[in-house]
Each structure stands twice: as C-alpha cells, then as structure tokens.
Amino acid sequence: MTSIKSGFLKERTLQIFEKGIDTFEMTCDRVSTAGSISQRACTFCGSRVVLYPIVDALHLVHGAIGCAAYTWDIRGSMSSGPQLHRSSFCTDLREKEVIYGGEKKLKNALYILIEEHQPKAAFVYSTCIAGIIGDDVGAVCKEVQKKTGIAVIPVHSEGFKGTKKDGYRAACDALMRIIGMNDTPQVPLSVNILGDFNIAGEIWVIKKYFEQMGLKIVATLTGDARVEQIKSAHTAQLNIVQCSGSMRFLAKQMKEKYGIPFINASFSGINDTAKALYDAADFFCNKSVMENTRNLISNEIALITPFINSYRNKCKGKKAALYVGGAFKAMSLIKALRILGIQTILAGTQTGSKEDYEALKTLCDDGTVLLDDSNPIEMSKFIIEKKADLFIGGVKERPLAYKLGIAFCDHNHERKTGLAGFEGMVNFAREVSLSVNSPVWKFAPRRGREYYV
Amino acid sequence: MLLRHTPDTIIEREALTVQPAKTCQPVGAMYAALGIHRCLPHSHGSQGCCAYHRSSLTRHYKEPVMAGTSSFTEGASVFGGQANLLEAITNIFTLYNPDVLAIHTTCLSETIGDDVPQIVAKAREEGRVPEGKYIIRASTPSYIGSHVIGYANMVKGIVEGFSERGKTGRHVNIIPGFVEPPDMAEIKRLAKLTGIDPVLLTDTSGVLNGPQTGHYEMYPKGGTTIDNLKRTGYAKATIALGPIASGLGAKFIDTKYGVPCETLNLPIGIRATDKFVEALKRLGGVIDDEIEYERGQLMDAVTDMQQYFYQKKVALVGDPDQLVSFTEFLTDLGFSVRHVITGTPGKKFVGRIKDAAGTDQINVREASDYFYLHQLIKNEKVDLIIGNTYAKYISRDMDIPLVRTGFPIYDRIGHQYFPTVGYKGALLLIEKILGVLMDHQDRYCPEEQFELVM
Numbered sequence: 001m002t003s004i005k006s007g008f009l010k011e012r013t014l015q016i017f018e019k020g021i022d023t024f025e026m027t028c029d030r031v032s033t034a035g036s037i038s039q040r041a042c043t044f045c046g047s048r049v050v051l052y053p054i055v056d057a058l059h060l061v062h063g064a065i066g067c068a069a070y071t072w073d074i075r076g077s078m079s080s081g082p083q084l085h086r087s088s089f090c091t092d093l094r095e096k097e098v099i100y101g102g103e104k105k106l107k108n109a110l111y112i113l114i115e116e117h118q119p120k121a122a123f124v125y126s127t128c129i130a131g132i133i134g135d136d137v138g139a140v141c142k143e144v145q146k147k148t149g150i151a152v153i154p155v156h157s158e159g160f161k162g163t164k165k166d167g168y169r170a171a172c173d174a175l176m177r178i179i180g181m182n183d184t185p186q187v188p189l190s191v192n193i194l195g196d197f198n199i200a201g202e203i204w205v206i207k208k209y210f211e212q213m214g215l216k217i218v219a220t221l222t223g224d225a226r227v228e229q230i231k232s233a234h235t236a237q238l239n240i241v242q243c244s245g246s247m248r249f250l251a252k253q254m255k256e257k258y259g260i261p262f263i264n265a266s267f268s269g270i271n272d273t274a275k276a277l278y279d280a281a282d283f284f285c286n287k288s289v290m291e292n293t294r295n296l297i298s299n300e301i302a303l304i305t306p307f308i309n310s311y312r313n314k315c316k317g318k319k320a321a322l323y324v325g326g327a328f329k330a331m332s333l334i335k336a337l338r339i340l341g342i343q344t345i346l347a348g349t350q351t352g353s354k355e356d357y358e359a360l361k362t363l364c365d366d367g368t369v370l371l372d373d374s375n376p377i378e379m380s381k382f383i384i385e386k387k388a389d390l391f392i393g394g395v396k397e398r399p400l401a402y403k404l405g406i407a408f409c410d411h412n413h414e415r416k417t418g419l420a421g422f423e424g425m426v427n428f429a430r431e432v433s434l435s436v437n438s439p440v441w442k443f444a445p446r447r448g449r450e451y452y453v
Numbered sequence: 454m455l456l457r458h459t460p461d462t463i464i465e466r467e468a469l470t471v472q473p474a475k476t477c478q479p480v481g482a483m484y485a486a487l488g489i490h491r492c493l494p495h496s497h498g499s500q501g502c503c504a505y506h507r508s509s510l511t512r513h514y515k516e517p518v519m520a521g522t523s524s525f526t527e528g529a530s531v532f533g534g535q536a537n538l539l540e541a542i543t544n545i546f547t548l549y550n551p552d553v554l555a556i557h558t559t560c561l562s563e564t565i566g567d568d569v570p571q572i573v574a575k576a577r578e579e580g581r582v583p584e585g586k587y588i589i590r591a592s593t594p595s596y597i598g599s600h601v602i603g604y605a606n607m608v609k610g611i612v613e614g615f616s617e618r619g620k621t622g623r624h625v626n627i628i629p630g631f632v633e634p635p636d637m638a639e640i641k642r643l644a645k646l647t648g649i650d651p652v653l654l655t656d657t658s659g660v661l662n663g664p665q666t667g668h669y670e671m672y673p674k675g676g677t678t679i680d681n682l683k684r685t686g687y688a689k690a691t692i693a694l695g696p697i698a699s700g701l702g703a704k705f706i707d708t709k710y711g712v713p714c715e716t717l718n719l720p721i722g723i724r725a726t727d728k729f730v731e732a733l734k735r736l737g738g739v740i741d742d743e744i745e746y747e748r749g750q751l752m753d754a755v756t757d758m759q760q761y762f763y764q765k766k767v768a769l770v771g772d773p774d775q776l777v778s779f780t781e782f783l784t785d786l787g788f789s790v791r792h793v794i795t796g797t798p799g800k801k802f803v804g805r806i807k808d809a810a811g812t813d814q815i816n817v818r819e820a821s822d823y824f825y826l827h828q829l830i831k832n833e834k835v836d837l838i839i840g841n842t843y844a845k846y847i848s849r850d851m852d853i854p855l856v857r858t859g860f861p862i863y864d865r866i867g868h869q870y871f872p873t874v875g876y877k878g879a880l881l882l883i884e885k886i887l888g889v890l891m892d893h894q895d896r897y898c899p900e901e902q903f904e905l906v907m
Contacts, residue, residue, distance in 0.1 A: 034524045035495075035541030037549065042501025064560045064595035065470060065796070066477030070505035072843070092470035093596050098564055108468035116460070128499055128561040129596060132530060159499035160530040160561060376517055377549070380669035395508050400517045405667050445667025 012036070015373060017357070020366030026357040028372040037375040040350050044127050045071070046167020047157035049413075050246050051123050051174060052085055053077035053197045053222040054230070058119035061090045062106050062137060063127025067159075068092070075413045076199045080224055084117055093129055103135050110144045110152065120227035121151040123174060131158030151227070153177050164325075165351045172250035175221065175230065179254065182231035189284055190216040192236040192260075195247035196267070198223030199413060202420035206267055209277060209421060213292045215284070221247065234258040238283050240265045240276065246326070267420040268332030268428075270301065270308075270339060300422035308339065311429035316341025318436050321383050322392040323348040323374060324411055327356030331363055333392060333411065340429055345386035348374045376400050390436050405444025407435035459827045459850075472823035472843065474770050475796025477595035478603030479557050480506040481631055481698075483520055485607035486555030486589075488637070488655025490676030493551035494520040497538055497569060498559025502595075513861040514634075514661040514869055519671055521545050521554075525561060534567045535575070542576045546583050549671060552679060553587045557607060560595035587679065589614030599797040600860070601698050601772045604631040608654055608702035615679065616686030616710055624650040624684060625736055626691040626706065628699035630719055630774050631860065632874060634658040634675075639872035640694070640720070643730065647738025652681045652688060654702060662869040686710040690736055694729070695719045695774025697799060719774045720874045721882070722782025723751065729875075747876040754880055755786060758887055761907075763787035765890065766833075770794050770826050770840035771859035773802050773819070779839060779858075780809040782879065788837075792829040794821040823847065837890060854889035856882075 014027035044063075048071045052059065055077075061068040068090030079085065091109050093102050106124065114122060122144075126137045137154040145152040155174045157167050191210060196203045203223035210217055219225065219233035234254065239262035241251045251262035263283065265276035274297050281293040320342050324330050327349045334344045347360060348371030360370055369382045376396075383391065383404060391401035394412030401408040409431050411419065417427040441447070479496055483506050486494040496503035503522035510518040521544075523529070523537040538556070545554055556569055569590050576582055591610030593603045608628055627644060629637045638658035644651035659675020685691075685706060691714040693703035703714035720729035726748075734740055767788045769776050773795050780790050793806045798820035806817045816829050827847045830838075834851065838844050841859040848855035862868050872878035891907055898904075 033540075033544060034537040035521050035544030035548075036524075037519055037521055038500060038504070038524070040500050041504040042499045044499075045501045045504065060469075064477050065473050065475060065599070066479070066502065066505065066595050068470070069473045069476035070509055072473070088470075088472050090470045090473060091468065092473070093560075095594075095597050098560075098594075098596050105468050112466060112468060128525075128530070128559070129564060132561060132564045159501045160525040161527055163500070376519065376669060377671060384668065396504075396511055396517070399511055399515050400669060402515070403517060403665060403667075403669055405665055445665060 012378075015371065016378065017361070017370040019361055019364050019368045019370070025354060026370065026372055028352050028354060028357060037377070038373055040373055041164050042159035043161040043163070043167035043170060044125060044157040044159045046164035046246070047125060047155050047171040047174070048167070049075055049197070050168055050171035051155065051222060054121075054123075054225045054227065055079035055085045056082040056120045056226050057085065058113055058117055058122040059085060059089065059125070060109060060113060060122060061088075061125045061127065062102065062130045062135070063091065063093055063125070064129050065090055065092045067125070067127045075197065076415070077197050077223060078199075078201050080204070081226075084119060089113055098129065098133055101133060101135055102130060103140050106135065106137065106140050107144060110140070111148070114144070114148050114150060119150065121153060121178060123153050123155050125155045125157050127157070128159040131160070151178055151181065163351065168246040169249045172247065172253060175250055176253050176257070178227065178230050179233045180231070180258070182228070184232050184235050186235050186237065187216055187218055188237070189214065189286065189289065190218050190236045191238045191240050191280060192219045192221060192233050193217060193223075193240050193242065194221045194251055194262070195242035196220065196223045196420065200415055200418040202267070202418040202424065205418055205421040205423060209296060210280070212296050213277065213281060214286075214289045215280065221250065234260065236260060238263065238280065240280055242267060264328070266328055266332040267424065268329060269336030270304070270422060270425050271335055272332045273421050273425070274301070304422050304426050307426045308429055311433045312339070312341050314433045314437055315429070318342045318389040319345045319387060320390040320392060321346035321379070321386070321388040322411070323371070323379060323397055324393065325350050327352035327360055329411065331360060334363055336425060336428060337432075339425075340432060342390065342432070344368060345388055346371065346379070346382045348372070348379065380404060390432060405441060405446055407432075407438065407441065409435050459824060459831065461828065461831045463825070463828045463832070470796075470822045472827075472846070473796055474794060474822050474826070474843070475599035475601075476509070477560070478593035478598055478600060478606065479559055479595060480509060481600035481603030481605070482555070482557035482591050482593045482607035482610075484510065484631065484657065485604045485611065485655055486557070487518070487660050488653070488657040488676055489553050489555065489611065489682065490678045491551055491672040492553035492555050492676065493545060493549055495522070495541065495545065495554055495556045496520055496559060497523045497534060497556055497562045497567065499525045499561055502559045509861055510661070512863045515866070516661050516663070517669065518661070519549075521549070523562070530561060530565055533565060534562050535572050538567070538569070538572045539576055539579070539581060542573075542588070543581045546581070546586055551586075551672065553589060555607065555610070556588065556590040557593040557603065558591075559593070563592065563594035587614060601631050601774070601797050604698050605701040608699065609705050611654060611682060612685055612702050612706050615682035616706060617683045618710060619684070619687035621687050621689060622684060623737075624652050624688050625733075626654055626685045626688045626703070626712065627651045628654045628691065628693045628702050629656075630695035630698035631772060632694075632719065632775075633868050633872070634660065634662040635868075635870055635872040636874040636878065639875045639878060643744065643875050644733055644738070646741045646744055647730070647733045649733055649736060649738045652685055653677055654682075654685060686712070688712050690715065692717060692729070692732055697773045697797065699774075718781065719778045721775065721778035722879055723748075723755070723785055723876075724781055725778045726875055726879065744876070751876045751880045751883075754883055758883070759787055761887060761890060764789055765837060766791045766835040767837045767839060768792040768826060768830055768835045770823065770838070770844055773797050773799060773805070775859055777805045777809050780806050782882075784810050786883075790815060791833055791835055792816040792826060794818045794826045794829075796820065796822060837886065854893045856885050856889055858882075
C-alpha cells in the first residue's frame with residue numbers, strides 16, 4: 001500500500017497514522033521539528049490560558065509587549081462578576097531593562113496595580129525575556145506579597161521551556177500555591193470542576209447539573225473562578241477533571257498533597273456528559289444523589305432528543321475532520337458527531353499523549369487519519385482526499401476550511417455558543433447543521449458551479 | 454463593565470502598559486515578508502511567538518497565514534539557536550519549497566546573541582540552501598520599537614538581500630508602509646494610471662486577500678517577485694510612504710545604490726494623496742483624467758456633507774504614519790482632533806501630529822496605551838473614535854461611535870478589500886465616518902429632531 005505520507009518530512013511519519021493501514025505506536029509529546037509549520041504555541045500560552053479565567057485576580061505579563069498584546073481578552077472566558085481578567089497588564093520590557101534587569105519595574109507595576117484594582121491575588125507571568133535576563137520573579141512576588149498581604153504568585157512560563165503542555169504544568173504549580181490557603185473544613189458531598197474555562201458560559205451549565213444532583217461545588221478551576229474558592233479547593237471530596245491536557249497535573253498534585261481522588265470527565269456530547277455525571281454520582285454512593293442524577297439525565301435526554309433527531313436528519317452522511325488541542329476533546333467530538341450520523345475522517349491534536357492516541361485508534365473507523373502536531377499542508381491534503389464536509393478546529397484552522405470551501409465549527413476559544421452538557425449537544429448539533437447545510441457551499445469551487453445546471 | 458476599571462484621574466506612570474496600543478516587532482516583519490511572492494517568513498525564537506503572530510494575522514485577514522519557527526527549547530536558549538535554525542532551514546526548503554525564507558528574530562534570540570547572518574552563511578556553506586533560493590533577514594527585538602518598526606526593519610532586510618546594481622531604469626520603488634493589501638493595490642493602481650511602473654516593497658495584495666480557490670495554496674499569486682525586488686537597486690527613485698514604516702528601507706537604497714528617495718506622508722486624505730500624485734508627476738507621471746475625476750468625486754462628497762463634520766471632536770489611536778495623515782485629513786474636513794495616541798515610541802511623533810492638526814492645543818502621546826486614551830476621553834469626551842478593534846472597549850464604555858482602521862481588526866471585515874489610501878480610499882473613509890455619526894444621531898436625537906433627509 002502506498003503511504004499517504006509521501007511528501008512529508010521524515011521526522012513526521014510517526015506522527016501521522018491511518019487506521020487500518022498503519023500499525024505503529026504514534027510519536028507525540030515532542031517539541032515540533034524546527035522549521036515545521038506547527039499550529040502549536042508555547043509554555044507562556046499554556047499558562048496564560050489556564051489561569052486567565054480567574055476573574056478577580058490580576059494577571060501581569062512580565063515581558064515584551066507582544067506576549068501581553070496577543071493574550072488580551074482573546075479567550076471567551078465569561079465572568080459572572082468581576083472583569084479584571086480581561087484587561088491587559090504588561091511591564092512592557094524595553095532595552096534598558098534587558099540590560100539592567102526588570103525587577104524594579106515589575107515591583108513598581110505590581111504596587112501600582114494592586115493599589116488601583118485591589119485584586120484578590122496577582123499572577124506574574126514570566127516570559128522568555130524575563131527568564132533569559134535572569135529576573136528573580138519569585139523574589140519580587142514574595143516581597144510584594146509580604147507588603148500587600150495578597151497572594152502574589154509567580155508563574156514560571158518562559159516560552160522556551162517547552163510546549164503549551166509545560167505551560168499547563170506551570171499554571172498548575174501556581175494554582176497549588178493558592179490552594180490550601182484557606183483553613184476550612186472538608187465539605188461533604190462536594191466537588192471541584194477542573195479543566196473547564198467557561199468559554200461561552202459552559203461552566204454555568206455544568207454547575208447547574210451538579211447542583212441538581214445535590215452536590216456542592218467548592219471551586220471551578222478555572223472557569224469563572226474566584227480566588228477565595230481556589231484557596232478552599234482542597235476541602236472538596238472529589239475532583240472532576242475535564243480537558244485531559246491542562247488539568248491532569250493539578251488533579252495528580254491535589255491527590256498527592258490532599259488525598260483528593262479525581263475522575264476524568266468530558267462534557268462534550270450526550271454519552272460523555274451522562275457518563276461524567278454518573279461517575280461522579282457513583283463516587284459518592286449516595287442514594288439521593290444517584291436518584292437525582294438519574295432523573296436529571298433522563299429528563300435532559302428526553303428534552304433534547306427531538307432536537308437531536310431533527311438535526312441528525314439534516315447532517316447524516318456528512319464527513320468531518322477535526323483538529324483540537326487535547327485528545328480527550330477529540331474523542332468526545334468523534335462520539336458526538338456519530339450521534340449526528342457524521343463520520344470522522346481525520347482527527348488531529350496538538351497535545352495528545354501515547355495513551356490518548358491508542359484510545360483514538362480504538363474509537364475511530366478504518367481509514368481515519370490521526371495527526372499529532374499537524375500543519376495546514378497535511379490537513380488540507382487529507383481533507384480533500386477524504387472528502388470532508390466539515391472542519392472542527394480553532395482560530396488557525398477556520399480560514400483553511402473556508403479556503404477549501406467546506407463548513408467550519410469552532411470548538412476552541414472563539415466558540416460563541418456553549419457546547420458543554422446536554423444543551424451544549426443541541427447547540428453543537430445546531431451549529432454543525434447550520435454550517436454544513438449553509439447554502440454558500442454550493443458555490444464552493446469543488447462543486448464546479450453545479451447550481452447552474 | 455469591562456473598562457470601568459479606568460479611573461478618571463490621570464496619573465503619570467512608567468512601570469507598566471495597560472491595554473497596549475502596539476504589539477512587538479516580529480509581527481510587522483512577518484507581514485512585510487508575506488508581501489514577497491513565494492516567501493515563507495520564519496520566526497527565530499520560541500514556538501509561541503510564531504503561533505501568536507500567525508493567529509493575529511489570521512484573525513485580522515481571515516486567511517491562513519504560514520510561517521516557520523525555530524522552536525526554541527531550554528537548551529537552545531542556553532547554547533544558542535544555531536542548531537535549530539540550521540535544521541529549520543533544511544527542513545523548510547525540503548518540505549515547503551519557498552523561493553525566499555525571511556528570518557526575523559525575537560526578544561529571546563536577540564538577547565542570547567544569536568548571530569543570524571553567520572548562521573545563514575554557515576547554512577549556505579553546508580549546502581542547506583538550494584540553488585536559486587534566497588534567505589533574507591532582519592533583526593527585530595521585541596523590546597525595541599513596535600510592530601511598525603519590525604515592518605521597517607524587514608523592508609530594509611529585503612532590499613539588503615535583493616537589490617542589485619544596474620542601469621537606472623524607468624521604474625519607481627514605492628514602500629507603502631504597514632498598510633492593508635487593498636491599499637497596496639490602490640497605490641499601484643494610482644501609480645500605473647500616471648504611467649509609472651511601480652515596484653512595491655512589499656505587496657500583500659493577492660496574498661492576504663485572495664479568492665476562494667477550493668484548494669490550499671501555500672504561496673498565493675500575489676506578492677512582489679524576486680526579479681522586481683532585484684530591480685529596486687536601479688530604480689529611478691524611491692517613494693517612502695510614511696517615515697516611520699518606510700523611511701528606513703528607502704534611505705538604505707539611497708545610500709547604497711544612489712536611488713534618490715522622497716518621504717511622504719501616507720496618502721490618506723485629500724492633501725496627502727495630492728502630494729503623492731504630485732510626486733508621481735515629478736517622476737514623469739501624467740495626471741490622468743480618471744485621477745482628476747476621482748478627486749472631483751471626493752471633493753463633491755466632502756462639500757455635500759461638510760456640515761456633519763464641522764467641529765466634531767475626534768480621538769485617534771493607531772500607528773504613527775497613519776495617525777499623522779488621519780489628523781491632517783480630519784482637520785481638513787473640519788473635525789476637531791482632540792486626542793492622538795500611539796503605542797509606538799518615537800519623540801518626533803508629537804510634533805508631527807501638532808503640525809498636522811495646525812495647533813498645539815491637542816493631547817498627543819507616543820509610547821502610550823489605550824488606558825491613557827480612555828482617561829483622556831473621560832476628561833474630554835469626543836464624538837468619534839478612530840482606531841483598531843481594541844478601541845471598541847472605550848467606544849462601548851463611553852457610547853462613542855467607532856470607525857475601525859489599522860491593525861488589528863478582529864471583529865469586522867472590509868479592511869481586506871477596500872482601501873483607505875487615495876481619493877477612493879478617502880471617499881470610503883468618509884462614508885464610514887458619516888455612517889457611524891449619523892446612525893448615532895438617528896438613534897439618540899430627540900424625536901422632534903429625528904430627520905428623514907440628512
């Protein structure tokens with residue numbers, strides 16, 4: 001069989017897998033090959049997106065202006081209260097500081113901002129330049145914390161330290177310094193939700209479910225989070241971990257330090273949402289919680305089924321390609337698309353691990369292409385060859401889909417409707433249906449102006 | 454509310470930037486390089502820099518934007534990025550086959566002192582650069598200047614890398630500045646209408662505003678060709694549009710190849726376009742009837758609607774060259790330009806704006822931010838804001854109409870397709886400005902003053 005991979009870098013062959021043809025173990029978790037056009041970002045980016053949704057904290061970027069400019073209010077993480085997280089604060093390091101150090105500037109900036117905004121905590125993101133000039137961000141934070149009395153947390157997110165995933169780890173380390181600051185007793189029947197960032201208000205949907213189940217939510221990490229809740233996060237009995245890439249580190253650390261067990265969950269799609277809620281209910285072995293959960297799920301499913309059926313009629317037979325951050329999301333999406341009668345012909349992730357890809361291989365149909373850390377050339381080749389009708393991805397994938405003349409659905413920071421939970425499944429179905437059935441695709445070049453006939 | 458954090462009292466501060474009105478050099482370098490036909494920009498730094506610049510350009514143009522990265526690791530940042538860059542050069546030419554690789558640096562690679570020219574020379578020695586392929590480079594430390602300076606540095610890098618000596622030709626180099634693809638197309642069109650053969654340094658029209666083709670083209674049809682870039686060394690003259698973005702490259706061609714340069718303001722508005730057209734005329738161009746007709750139409754529209762402009766207060770935020778021309782244009786229309794700020798540092802800016810406004814009684818600041826602008830507007834409210842997408846926070850908070858222009862624009866379209874330069878561009882701008890002002894009036898005026906005919 002001729003390889004689908006002809007024309008790609010040799011180093012890439014173990015990161016491209018076609019089910020039914022290839023048998024090797026996929027390589028992943030590596031830094032992108034130098035020179036390859038990667039869709040990936042850096043450590044700073046990883047830390048910034050994880051901590052960004054903490055709405056009553058001050059987020060100060062210690063570095064050159066670009067790092068702050070590009071992360072100014074780009075994540076649709078909604079707040080039910082303060083909006084401080086949406087501002088862009090930066091020490092804007094200049095040549096002078098690169099030579100003489102930026103610690104003094106950082107200290108001044110912190111004092112000014114803390115006085116002005118009275119935040120509940122401050123995160124200081126150390127970027128490439130701060131790391132390379134050797135600023136002792138930790139020492140500055142310590143001093144300012146002592147003087148101001150609020151938690152001032154250094155985030156060691158120098159971009160060169162690794163991939164986005166390493167940034168998640170740095171963010172989790174930062175969170176661990178806040179968790180446990182409040183000395184409060186354990187809360188019975190309580191959970192933390194980890195790895196949801198309240199894009200388009202999704203955490204509110206998830207919260208509602210848990211409350212209906214009779215569980216108490218101590219902290220959401222970090223969607224619509226408040227510093228006070230995070231300080232008490234160690235008092236919850238269970239961590240529900242969504243988004244496999246970003247928050248597993250935190251769950252593991254919390255288990256180690258506070259003995260809090262965790263379960264993996266996904267709130268994408270009907271099956272995964274139901275499973276997540278049942279898993280949580282199972283954990284507590286509480287009759288009323290279990291009954292509430294059963295009722296909740298059956299009610300919700302009954303409520304959404306007619307909508308889903310109607311969308312399935314409009315979508316079935318279509319083919320989808322997806323490229324997302326984490327593999328967990330990819331798996332949820334594949335299942336959700338199946339419910340709509342849509343086959344996934346390409347699935348790629350930026351940060352999937354070996355186990356993730358093994359799981360993906362099991363889940364996918366023969367002929368599905370799996371990609372680790374991909375680029376537009378690879379993706380467009382497979383999209384055309386495999387005749388996809390829909391592309392699901394993030395900011396850099398959207399224009400690619402549109403150039404090719406196929407539908408697109410944003411499942412990343414720029415999504416405008418919540419896709420979590422049962423109602424999220426309806427939103428997802430609606431969005432997919434609206435997109436693939438839009439009349440504009442009939443003008444797509446690949447259709448060869450068939451509308452004239 | 455989002456920007457209710459901004460206090461009214463203005464405090465002088467140096468330690469920080471709040472709501473930046475600029476970004477860093479590399480994105481400007483990337484943008485300039487994209488204006489070369491079959492060129493792949495390359496970011497010599499961490500992966501994130503490249504991802505951010507690409508995302509930003511993608512959001513702005515709604516087009517796929519390609520660029521390579523040296524993908525720095527902790528090791529590279531200690532021992533230098535030479536190995537990464539060498540490997541990247543090999544990989545890029547093998548896999549993506551660009552004709553030109555345009556390398557720019559980042560704060561990281563600049564600070565650790567990577568010697569890019571030496572690394573490129575080594576790559577050539579080792580046969581990593583295939584026959585007929587080019588590598589150009591620019592030094593773009595993120596802690597100096599802004600995205601505009603990055604653009605200027607890359608334009609200089611381009612002429613440094615390509616310009617050749619030859620018998621002086623009839624063609625004219627035009628450095629358009631950090632403007633949009635349709636602006637570059639409009640500048641070319643105007644030049645050609647006068648009979649001048651323009652070589653644009655560089656030209657993103659047809660690269661970042663191309664059509665839907667049904668397939669992915671890594672190198673779209675547009676962009677200045679290598680042959681044309683080589684010709685810049687023996688052009689009749691160079692016109693630099695905007696001293697900050699375009700002056701550096703023009704001066705370099707002048708000094709090294711003796712091609713005389715003339716620096717003009719960006720041709721936004723009546724006077725600046727007049728001056729551009731006059732410059733074309735001085736270089737042998739003939740003012741065509743069509744140009745006169747377009748100018749006439751613009752003046753007709755201006756006089757028809759002047760009462761809606763007169764004494765309206767405006768705040769401007771953006772890049773220095775654009776702001777000077779905007780200030781001049783709006784002042785010419787009768788607006789009262791009250792506040793002008795740019796994130797780009799540069800001491801001459803204040804004087805240029807005051808000259809363009811014809812008054813000292815105006816708030817101007819370089820190396821500033823949106824936070825400061827918001828405070829200025831809180832202290833003296835305006836009727837109109839002209840700025841990029843980030844101005845929408847102030848616009849919403851203070852309920853002031855906004856016309857979007859400059860970089861970046863993430864929330865509207867139009868800038869990819871319609872120019873702001875030239876007489877046509879001025880007409881489009883007026884239409885936009887009137888649109889928002891009159892919508893505002895229609896919505897908020899008392900019922901008895903609500904007019905059908907305006």
